[in-house]
Amino acid sequence: MTKIGKFRVADGLYLIEIPEANLCVQCGCPADSVKHLMKRGLIIPREKNGVTCETGPNAVLLSDVLVQNGSFANLAEFPVLQMLYRQGMILPKHPNNTGVKPMLIGLAEQVAAQIEYIYRGNYGLVSEEEIMATGVPEATAREMMRLKLRFAFGKISPADELLETRIVDSEPVEIRNGVFIRRLRLNVFEFRYENETVTVDLNLAPHESYSAPYPLGFHHIRREYFAVIHSGEGDGWNVNRPCMSSILMFQGKIYLIDAGPNVLYSLTALGIGVNEIEGIFHTHAHDDHIAGFTMLMRSDHRIRYYATPLVRASVARKLSALMAISEKNLFDYFDVRDLAFDVWNDIDGLEVKPVFSPHPVETSILMFRTLWEDGYRTYAHFADIVSLDVLKAWITDDDAAPGISQTCFDRVRDTYLTKFHIKKLDVGGGMIHGDANDFGADPSDKIILSHTSAELTNEQKEIGSGAPFGMVDVLIPTSQDYLHTYALDFLKAYFPSASICDLNILLNNELLTFNPQSILLRDGVIADEIYLILTGNVERIQSKMGIHNILSAGALIGEISALDGVASSGTYRAANFVQALRLPRSLYIQFVKRNSLYADIKRLQSKREFLQETWLFGEVVSYPTQNNLAKSMRFCVYAANEVFPREVYSDIFMVREGRLERYVGDRVIESLRPGHFFGEECVLFSKRGGYRIRAAEDTSVYRIPGDMLINIPVVRWKLFETYQKRMEIEVTVGLDAAS
Structure with a gap:
């Protein structure tokens, strides 16, 4: 009988179980990995010592690369939350709180990135100074920080206090209880327990992608004057529905509200191509609202990014850690348009008002309106909110204590109950999500209940409607083609x-x-x-x-x-x-x-076809x-054995015919054939990698100006993805040579 169980869960996602060692490792953590495990029955509800909880992995093996084929490869926030809270590993007096912590396993830089990303995912901005740097007045920043500390039980704790880590390289490293792991090559790992070994390959094939855990079908959506497409009503745990999101159509243009996991899959199901997206309105930086961010970089134009500076700063802190990219460069892929809090911001006739929403990270609920014959038609998107009962319990007159003032509570309650034609609500419950009962007397024309993994109760059904994926609410129909x-x-x-x-x-x-x-x-x-x-x-x-x-x-x-x-x-x-x-x-x-x-x-013609x-x-x-691009391309020829000079070019070199070899020291690490390229590090960062290029045979190349490429988000993103993967290979080759 084998002692190591290996389960292929989905493309780029595996589970390794070693019951004798009390170890279960989730290998790879793309978006919605927890939902995939639930769907396959590898996470199930159970009762332990009379306490209801879930099973699941207690360690995560990270991908060597940040991104694969355009999607985030390492999104450990929800897997870690599942271990800490749904399994109970952090809950006081829970039978699964045995002192064993969730573990992150991987390359040193990937583990460090995940620690910072999870930290920012828990807290967002972590000081009054960081909040004030976004233009928030000092008194308001103090009020926001008091609320944040109440969510955090009074203390901002480093993520590494909650997690164990193991750094993996070519030499075997013990994970726990006699289980060892070593890295064989890029994204390929070997587990060993006693006399058994199992290999896991986390690489995606060139045209593979991380899959969604739910089917969506296809929908044919008419472009309207002002309408809401309901593109997600679930939460980070709902295995059958995308996470809460909406798509606005205004005067034939397409705007997203948030970009959760598998957003490209949702857009495809709705018949919307990424080039059609005019802009995105962003509420906050939790993974169920941000995991699809890279998909919006797969456009040939810079999509407009609408958020308050407060939310944008929180997003930048988290994504810069996750992507190993500086905050100042992160939004080069987007056309950033800041929104002011508590006023109507006019966007070509579509008006939006963001309002601060109590949540562990900086969050805006969003209100939209546009003028029509009988006044304004309105839509409100309330993700994420918190129940009024929770907030009421946090009211305190002590200005120095974690919590909120009565004035703040009254302001939140009044905002929640503002009348709109359509209002979509987070009713996920618990300490950090909303409660449908708060809206029993809401005067809005239509209320949609969202952000939940549970079926609506009869009481909730009396308050609000559901919204199947792809349903459209038309606020102003179009009379145009x-x-x-x-x-x-x-x-x-x-x-x-x-x-x-x-x-x-x-x-x-x-x-x-x-x-x-x-x-x-x-x-x-x-x-x-x-x-x-x-x-x-x-x-x-x-x-x-x-x-x-x-x-x-x-x-x-x-x-x-x-x-x-x-x-x-x-x-x-x-x-x-x-x-x-x-x-x-x-x-x-x-x-x-x-x-x-x-x-x-x-x-x-020939250049375009190429x-x-x-x-x-x-x-x-x-x-x-x-x-x-075709007009700007220059044709160059290099003779066999000719070595490219080690310069910092401002161009990308793309092989037209022949073959180039990319090598470090005396070792060839990559063969570049027609359609392959090099020079991405020069274009992106004005620096040269530790490799050299030699023509293995007579070779023709096109030189393409880098300043044209960095303004095409989809191309710039692919250059970045290639850079990340090649850097990991160069590091591996250097380590092998040193050993």
Whole structure:
């Protein structure tokens, strides 16, 4: 009988059980890892000594890299919370509180990053000085800190007081009770107990992604004037629903409220591509509202980031620890737009008022309104809040004691009961979430109960409604056709020299809707029409070459095939509901000739096709951006055995043909073939890594200016992800050489 049990839970997520050693290790911790374990029956409710609690892992093995294929690889906040509170490892007099602490296992830098990230996830900003640095007056900062200390039981405690750690490298390290672990290579580990060994590989394949624990199906959403799409009503423990979130549609534009785990999966299910997102409104920095943050970096434009400076500072502290990136560089991926507390901030006609909400970390509840014929139409998003009974028990006249004043309590209560047309509430209960009973007399037209893993009780159902995923509440219906507006904006950007009357020739064509998983254009087929994607996502697949890219709004499907009468070099398939403008081949050819565009298109064709077939540029990046990149690319040739000088370049070097070798010392650590690149550390940080580059054979490369790339979030993020992975390999090679 084996002593080590190994369970594959999901892509990049495993569980190692060694009952004799009282050790259960969660290997990998992507977003919603606890939900995956619950779904597989590896975390279950039980009763121990008459106390209800949960089973589960008591240690977490971290990934060697921060990010894999665009998603956070190490999100240990909820796994640790599950151990401390739901298993009871920290609760006084709980039978599972035996003195054994949750353990984090991994590389020194990853463990340190997780300690700081969990610390900031528990507390946010940790002093009056940090709060005041965001522009909050001293008296208000003192009031906020008193409340924070009450949530924290009177003390801000370092995360490492609650956790054990083990640093893993190539030599075996004892975890606990005779169980050893060692690192074989990047993200590959070996567990040993007595005479048994088990290997765990946490690497994702190039086109794998961390999966969601729940199915969502596909939804076809009409773009409205002012409406709310309900994109999540669960919490961090609900295995069947995404975490509480909403999507606002305003004048045809898409705005997110928070970005929780698997946000890209939710957007795909709703037929929304990442390039369609205008902005995100952010409430606070807990993982169930922030874990999908990196997905918003997969756009070809800087998405607007709306939050109060207080919330933004809290988010920056946490994410900078998690991502090993400085706070000043963190928001380079976004267009930051600060919101002022307690006033209506006008955003192109959509007004938003953030109000401070009592919570362990800095939090804003958000109120939205826009003018209409009978006054304002309004929506309120109350995540996260706390029950009035909890707050009332914390009222104290002692200005120096943790707690709140009567004035603060009255202000919170009055805010909670403000009337809105639609109000979505956190009713998760406990010490840090809301209670539906506080809203029994709420005058709002419609109340939606959210942020819970439990089914609504009959009493709660009498107070508020539920909201299945994808349900839409329309506050102001549209009388416009936003799809033609999108199409005209794209065509103007693509063909700036064409007259409006000529663009209208293209615009006066059929709008089509493609069902999920239907094929728009097959590999090897000559396109009879071109499709301008207006909403949704399209997969571009060349399985023989290992290419699988996602194209979003603004992509042109089949242009080169139609213009030149050549077979398509890939298959294009709808990933969700896709809406597109159909451009007949004959009409498009006439339009190109009429506006003398063919020479420019042909001149850039080979470069654009090359970019489209690469991992770095193949997805999301729009037609005009690809054209600008193609114009700026310089072609260079290097002879076999030629060594690149060790300089700090401002360019990315991308292999066109041939092969380069990347090596440290005398050891080749990577072979760079067509589509591969180097130089990301120079572009991102103006520094050079510890490697050298040599042409293994006659090789041609494109040099692409770095200053263009850092302004394309999806490309910049991929450069950062590549940098992180290569740095870990270089460190490993250096350690091996030293030993």
